[in-house]
Amino acid sequence: MSKAFIAATRFGLGARPGDLEKIGDKPEKWLLDQLAGPSRAFDEIGRLPHSSSVFVEVQRVRRERRDAKKAGDDIVKNYGKLVRRHYIDQSNVRYRAAAASDTPFHERLVHFWSNHFAVSADKQPIPAIAGLYENEAIRPNVCGNFADLLIAVEQHPAMILYLDNQRSIGPLSKLGKRANQRRSDQEFGLNENLAREILELHTLGVDGGYAQTDVTTFAKIITGWSIGGASDRGRFADGVPGKFEFREAIHEPGSQEVLGRTYGQSGVDQGEAVLRDLAMHPATARFISTKLARHFVADEPAESVVDVLQASYLKSGGDLTAVYTALVHAAEPWHNNFAKYKTPHDFVLSTLRAFDHTPESPRFIVGALDLMGQTPFRPGSPAGWPDTAEQWGGADALYKRIEWANTVARVVGSRINPVELGDTILGNAFNPESRKAVSRAESVQQGMTLLLASPDFQRR
Amino acid sequence: MASRRDILRSIMVASAACVAPGLTVAATSSSKRFVLVVLRGAVDGLALAAPYADSNYEAVRGELAIDKPGNPDGLLQLDGFFGLNPSLQNVHRYFQSGDAAIVHAVASPYRERSHFDGQDMLENGATRVGGKRDGWLNRAMAPMRSTLGNEAAVALAQNTPLVLRGENSVTSWAPSKLPDADDATLARLQQLYADDAFFATRLEQALRSQEIAGNMGSTGTRGNEAKQFIDLMASAAKFLTTSDGPNIAVVELGGWDTHANQGASSGALANRFSSLDTGLGELKDGLGERWHDTAVAVVTEFGRTVRVNGTRGTDHGTGTAAVLLGGAVNGGRVIADWPGLSQADLFAGRDLLPTSDVRSVFKGLLVDHLELAPAFVEREVFPGSQAARTMQNLIKS
Numbered sequence: 085m086s087k088a089f090i091a092a093t094r095f096g097l098g099a100r101p102g103d104l105e106k107i108g109d110k111p112e113k114w115l116l117d118q119l120a121g122p123s124r125a126f127d128e129i130g131r132l133p134h135s136s137s138v139f140v141e142v143q144r145v146r147r148e149r150r151d152a153k154k155a156g157d158d159i160v161k162n163y164g165k166l167v168r169r170h171y172i173d174q175s176n177v178r179y180r181a182a183a184a185s186d187t188p189f190h191e192r193l194v195h196f197w198s199n200h201f202a203v204s205a206d207k208q209p210i211p212a213i214a215g216l217y218e219n220e221a222i223r224p225n226v227c228g229n230f231a232d233l234l235i236a237v238e239q240h241p242a243m244i245l246y247l248d249n250q251r252s253i254g255p256l257s258k259l260g261k262r263a264n265q266r267r268s269d270q271e272f273g274l275n276e277n278l279a280r281e282i283l284e285l286h287t288l289g290v291d292g293g294y295a296q297t298d299v300t301t302f303a304k305i306i307t308g309w310s311i312g313g314a315s316d317r318g319r320f321a322d323g324v325p326g327k328f329e330f331r332e333a334i335h336e337p338g339s340q341e342v343l344g345r346t347y348g349q350s351g352v353d354q355g356e357a358v359l360r361d362l363a364m365h366p367a368t369a370r371f372i373s374t375k376l377a378r379h380f381v382a383d384e385p386a387e388s389v390v391d392v393l394q395a396s397y398l399k400s401g402g403d404l405t406a407v408y409t410a411l412v413h414a415a416e417p418w419h420n421n422f423a424k425y426k427t428p429h430d431f432v433l434s435t436l437r438a439f440d441h442t443p444e445s446p447r448f449i450v451g452a453l454d455l456m457g458q459t460p461f462r463p464g465s466p467a468g469w470p471d472t473a474e475q476w477g478g479a480d481a482l483y484k485r486i487e488w489a490n491t492v493a494r495v496v497g498s499r500i501n502p503v504e505l506g507d508t509i510l511g512n513a514f515n516p517e518s519r520k521a522v523s524r525a526e527s528v529q530q531g532m533t534l535l536l537a538s539p540d541f542q543r544r
Numbered sequence: 545m546a547s548r549r550d551i552l553r554s555i556m557v558a559s560a561a562c563v564a565p566g567l568t569v570a571a572t573s574s575s576k577r578f579v580l581v582v583l584r585g586a587v588d589g590l591a592l593a594a595p596y597a598d599s600n601y602e603a604v605r606g607e608l609a610i611d612k613p614g615n616p617d618g619l620l621q622l623d624g625f626f627g628l629n630p631s632l633q634n635v636h637r638y639f640q641s642g643d644a645a646i647v648h649a650v651a652s653p654y655r656e657r658s659h660f661d662g663q664d665m666l667e668n669g670a671t672r673v674g675g676k677r678d679g680w681l682n683r684a685m686a687p688m689r690s691t692l693g694n695e696a697a698v699a700l701a702q703n704t705p706l707v708l709r710g711e712n713s714v715t716s717w718a719p720s721k722l723p724d725a726d727d728a729t730l731a732r733l734q735q736l737y738a739d740d741a742f743f744a745t746r747l748e749q750a751l752r753s754q755e756i757a758g759n760m761g762s763t764g765t766r767g768n769e770a771k772q773f774i775d776l777m778a779s780a781a782k783f784l785t786t787s788d789g790p791n792i793a794v795v796e797l798g799g800w801d802t803h804a805n806q807g808a809s810s811g812a813l814a815n816r817f818s819s820l821d822t823g824l825g826e827l828k829d830g831l832g833e834r835w836h837d838t839a840v841a842v843v844t845e846f847g848r849t850v851r852v853n854g855t856r857g858t859d860h861g862t863g864t865a866a867v868l869l870g871g872a873v874n875g876g877r878v879i880a881d882w883p884g885l886s887q888a889d890l891f892a893g894r895d896l897l898p899t900s901d902v903r904s905v906f907k908g909l910l911v912d913h914l915e916l917a918p919a920f921v922e923r924e925v926f927p928g929s930q931a932a933r934t935m936q937n938l939i940k941s
Contacts, residue, residue, distance in 0.1 A: 206769070206799070248803045253854045260854075273854030277803045280657065280860070290658050290673075296892070299657075425742075455720060457702040464798055465585075467660050473742070478703030480716040482743065483750035487722040490729060521736045530729050537733055539740045 085420055085513035087111040093544045094380060094417060094424065096188035098434025099509040115412050118187040119227050119405050126181035129223075135216035135241060138170055139326030140313070142209045147316060167212045171205065172450070174215025175460045179449045183436040193226045193408070194218065195429070196379055200372075201237045201286060202468035203246040205461045210246055214461035217242035230372065230402035231363035235356055238282060239328040241311040247278035247466065250314040254307035254336025259319065273334070279303035281466045287362040289371035294343060301340045305347060306355040308335030369397040375471070376407065381416045382423040383472040389416040422513075422543035425473035428456035430544060431485060435492060435536060438509045439500070456484045489536035493529045502531035506540075515540050574688075576872070576914055577784045577838040578792045579827065580681060582705060583820070584663060585800035587844040589864030589896060591813055592632070593646045593878065597625040600885035606852045610809045617809040622646065626878045630809050631817035634825040635867060639876060643835075644869035645938070647905055648880035651846055651898035653932070657860035659801070662845030667707035669903065671928040678710030681792065684910050684925045685712040687917075688791070692745060693752050697792035698783045700776040708794050713745075715790070717753035717783070719775065724754075756786050770819035773797045777823035781830025784838070791914075797823070800844060804855040824869065836871035839913045839939065843902060849894050850885060863896030866905060872913055874940045901932035908935035 091111035092099035107114045142163075149163045185191045198218045205211035221240040225233035237243055244250050253260045253273025260273045279302040284290045308331045312323025323329035330352040339348035345361060347354050362368055373393035377385035392414050393407055400406035411417060426434065432452055436443065443449055453460055457478075463469045470476065503523045506514045518538040525531030535541060594610055595601055596619055602609045611618035612627065619627025620636040626646065628636050638644035654665040654673070661673040669680025676683075681697065690696035690712045699708050699716040708714045725733075730751065737743035757779070773795065780793040799816050806813045820842070828835050847864030863883070869875065883889050883897035891897040903926050910916045910925060911934055918934065926932070 248855055248857070251804075251855050275803055275853050275855045275857070276859055284658050284660075290656075290661055296657070451721075455722060457718075465659065465801075474709065476703060477742065477746065478699070478701065478716040479746040479749035480718050480753060481702040482746040483754065484702060484718075484720060484722070486725050486730070486733065486747075486750075487720060490725040491722050494723075517739070518736060521732060525732065526728065530732065533725060533729050534732060534736055538736060539743050542743070 085422075086511050087418060089511045089513045090418055091115055092188070093434070093513075095192065095412075097182055097185065097192055097430070098188075098437040098544075099511075100437045100440045101505075101508045104508070104511050112412050115189050116409060118190040119408055126177065126184060128177045129181055129219050132174065132177060132216060132219065135213040135220060136312075136324065136326030138212050138216060139209065139241060139311075142166060142170075142212050143313065143316070143325065146209075167209065170213070171211040171215075171461070172447070175450050176443075176445070178215055178218070178460065179433070179436070180442050182433050184442045188437075190226070194223050196376075197222045197226050197233065199463070199468040200375060201233075201243065202463050202466055203242050203461070204463050204465060205459070206464055207246060210242060211461065213242050218461075227405045227408070228403075229363075230368075230397075230404055231360045233404070234286065234359050234363050237286070238278070238306075238355075238359060239309065241326055241328065244278070244309060244311055244328070247281055248275045249278040249306060250310040251275070251320060251334075252278070252303065252307050252309075253334040254304055256337060257307060257335055258333045260334065260336070274300070274303055274307065276300060276303035278309075279306060282359075282362070285466055285468075287359075287371070288365060288367040289374075292365070292367035292371065298342050302342050302358060304336035305340050305342065305358055308332060309352070309355060310334070363402050364398075366394075366398065369394045369402075373397060373407070376411060377416075378471050380411055381419075383474070386416055389414050422539070424544045425476055426542055426544050427469065427471070427476055428453050428458040428481070428485070429460075429469075431456070431542065432488075434541070434544075435489075438505060438536075438541075439496065452488050456488065457481055485542065486533070486537045490529075490533045492536060493532035496532060497529065500528075500532070502528060502535045505532075506535050510540055513540060574791060574915065575837045576791060577831070577834055577870075578909065578914055579780060579784070579838065579840040579870075580707065580792075580794045581820075581824075581840065581842040582663075582666070582707065582794065582796045583800050583842065583844040584659070584796055584798040585802075585844070586659060586662070586846050586848055586860055587800045587864055588802060588806065588813065588848040588858055589648065589650075590847075590850065591629055591806070591808075592817070592865045592867070593622065593626045593628055593648055594619055595625060595648075595882065595885065596627045598882070598885050604850050604885050607856065608806060608808050608852050608858070623878050625882075626880075629814065629817050631814045632821045634821045634828070635869060638824075638828070638869050642876040643871055643873055644867065645873055645875040646878045646880075647866045647868065647900065647902075647935075648878055649863045649883050649896055649899040650866050650902050650905065651863050652902050654846060655862065657846070657862075659845060659860070664706065666843065666845045666902065667705065669707075669906070669926050669929075679705070679707035680906065680925050681707045681794065682710030682712050682714065684914065684916060684921070685714075685792070686924065687920065688712070690714065692748050694788065695749065695752070695790055697794065698753065698780070698790040700780050700783075700793060700795045705794060705796060713749065715749040715753050717750075717757055717779070719757075719772075719779070756783055756789055769797070769799060770816065773819055774823045774826055778826040778830050781827050781834075785831060785834050795823075802848070802857045803853065803859060804857040806852075806857040838870035839868065839872045839909055840870045841905065841909060842867040842869070843905075847896050850890055850896055851894070861895035862891045863898035866902060868905070868909075868938060872939050874937055879935075900935070901929070903929045903932040904935040905938065907932070908938040912936075912939040 088104045088107035092103050145163045182191050221236040252275035280299045283294050310329050310331045312327050312329040313325030314320035373390045377390045396410035397407050518540050522531045522534050596612050613619045613621035652666045654662045664673050667679050668676040670676040685696050688696040692713045695713045695715040697714040702718045704716050802813050843866045847861040848858035849861045881899040910921050
């Protein structure tokens with residue numbers, strides 16, 4: 085297989101007709117150029133509303149729903165419709181942008197980090213803002229410093245709401261003390277969900293050497309990391325609705341110790357200082373490097389490539405472009421094999437790109453991904469989607485891919501010759517046996533199903 | 545009329561591209577059925593079955609405490625000490641008729657608080673996270689001759705959960721709303737996959753499941769996860785009542801990670817219990833007479849904090865409760881060496897102290913229900929679990 089094919093497929097989101105020629109014999113340059121500037125984002129991304137305005141809208145309808153619960157079903161339905169409309173709009177733009185992207189490596193990195201810092205649309209109001217979170221917190225930072233990405237994520241309302249931090253109250257904060265006087269039998273207020281997942285999933289990794297006491301003190305440090313308008317009235321109502329709001333009244337005062345280091349800062353600086361230290365922790369460098377290598381090299385990547393990424397991460401102080409550059413210059417991602425089984429997301433996107441098709445309506449895409457087990461923005465847990473064949477390789481999941489390939493082939497009809505398409509997008513990675521099977525198909529439609537379901541197209 | 549699979553098999557044989565040896569071997573002759581329901585996200589065991597007669601119960605649970613049995617929206621009476629969550633109406637009926645038991649203060653050997661590691665250990669059956677790459681239920685299938693095309697187990701999911709992954713052939717199935725690919729195309733795909741074991745195996749398994757699913761006239765169902773779960777439980781019953789079908793089914797349900805606004809006798813968690821309960825009812829109805837040969841284990845990765853947190857929910861904990869049900873289960877009792885809820889009784893000062901090991905429960909079911917040799921279970925299925933003694937008398941004698 086050619087390096088152009090690997091660049092387009094393993095690093096990118098799948099070749100469009102003409103891509104392999106365009107990449108030619110300069111695959112490294114093609115990849116690194118995509119990291120140079122700001123993300124060349126699809127225009128429609130800029131036209132999406134800001135998450136804070138969607139938050140305000142959703143809260144308003146939710147309030148109406150509550151106030152009118154007895155009035156009838158219309159308002160209840162309106163809430164569901166509103167959330168659904170935002171979810172569909174954002175999914176649409178995401179998949180249109182990726183299908184049309186001239187910088188698919190950059191786009192894959194956006195999706196990678198969005199999955200690393202996963203929020204999930206199975207909790208309200210996340211479906212209404214998950215796509216906006218990706219564009220506001222992740223997209224601008226994927227080629228910058230990891231610490232900035234980390235802080236942008238942990239202060240985004242979507243993450244704060246998803247992991248329940250908006251009302252986590254320091255027991256010794258002004259409000260916490262008052263609450264504890266009323267209910268003396270209980271330690272009141274702390275929710276450690278966000279703190280735990282930052283340590284376990286976002287930075288150090290579960291074996292990164294932290295203890296329960298670190299989770300608890302870190303949770304205290306980020307008490308007060310909330311959002312404006314977190315409630316309709318009362319103590320959580322103030323601030324700019326739907327934007328990050330530091331609430332001094334619930335913030336645990338005083339100095340705290342995390343991983344043996346003392347943090348004496350006050351206010352929001354204390355939590356940011358912990359995040360900056362976590363970003364530069366060797367365990368974080370290892371964890372991030374391993375995940376990148378698993379994504380771009382193999383399910384069980386060689387230690388050698390993880391070492392290279394980790395070294396460049398630490399040497400550059402967490403500069404992600406330096407890490408990606410080291411990845412592009414490493415030998416392992418260019419090995420002449422199909423090391424990765426595509427996720428449903430990869431499969432659907434690479435299909436759209438193979439047809440050079442930017443879908444008008446995403447319902448087909450959302451429905452297909454749902455059926456194949458990877459509903460957009462809905463991994464079901466803060467761990468995000470898995471990234472190994474073992475976890476995507478269910479028998480039923482393969483059958484769904486075949487059914488979908490067959491459906492796509494029907495839609496495409498006889499307009500495209502599947503053998504020519506295979507040659508165009510797979511190049512010499514098109515296995516001669518697969519090519520023979522496609523060319524001997526009894527119909528163009530059947531040939532297209534075979535091409536899309538072939539191991540050559542199902543792997544990257 | 546020949547089934548789709550028969551047609552495909554004849555095409556395959558004719559094309560000499562057979563990738564599926566042993567198609568005619570029955571998976572197992574046993575009439576016993578086993579269903580594992582994995583509840584992902586850590587179920588609050590004290591909300592599932594509440595120790596209402598524990599003198600500390602109301603104080604530690606605060607607003608999450610549910611009223612005693614006999615009160616409106618109160619607990620459902622179990623044994624005078626424990627009461628069942630009022631949303632678990634079906635389970636309560638089975639309990640009363642001796643077909644359901646609760647195991648309380650139970651946990652896997654995992655003592656940290658990560659969902660993902662907790663689920664890893666619940667499913668891998670090893671003594672540490674990542675200690676085994678395959679699942680304990682898959683290892684338990686070794687004597688069952690689970691072969692390609694005659695799998696002894698089915699995962700009601702697109703992808704197979706860890707507990708069923710491993711050397712022994714298993715299949716998976718979930719409903720679809722896409723049109724089927726036609727048989728001729730599938731036969732060509734089988735040929736195309738013949739040299740690639742990863743694809744060949746999975747397609748063969750999928751076709752077998754399609755055949756069973758086709759016989760049950762299933763159409764695609766969508767909707768929220770809870771509704772899907774109810775449908776999947778009905779489908780599980782169909783798989784388990786198909787002749788030469790699987791004996792073992794695994795179904796999953798998420799949504800238990802109640803960090804905020806958990807609710808007590810009503811609310812988010814109660815609604816989840818209600819979906820679970822409806823699904824269990826569907827399973828029993830679908831199994832018909834097979835219910836008498838069935839044991840179901842409903843388990844989760846760990847419990848939740850005993851006390852309510854600052855956001856009217858509970859955080860990750862340790863000890864929790866499991867439910868066993870089915871006509872084969874020696875039920876009508878709560879199995880618990882109750883550790884108590886006073887501050888000094890709690891694990892790490894915050895969680896229900898586990899006094900039994902979920903592996904003991906699994907071992908008891910494997911030995912007494914699926915009739916596996918105790919030595920095999922100790923050595924191959926749950927190595928290093930000697931301290932977790934096989935629980936006796938879980939099955940009716």
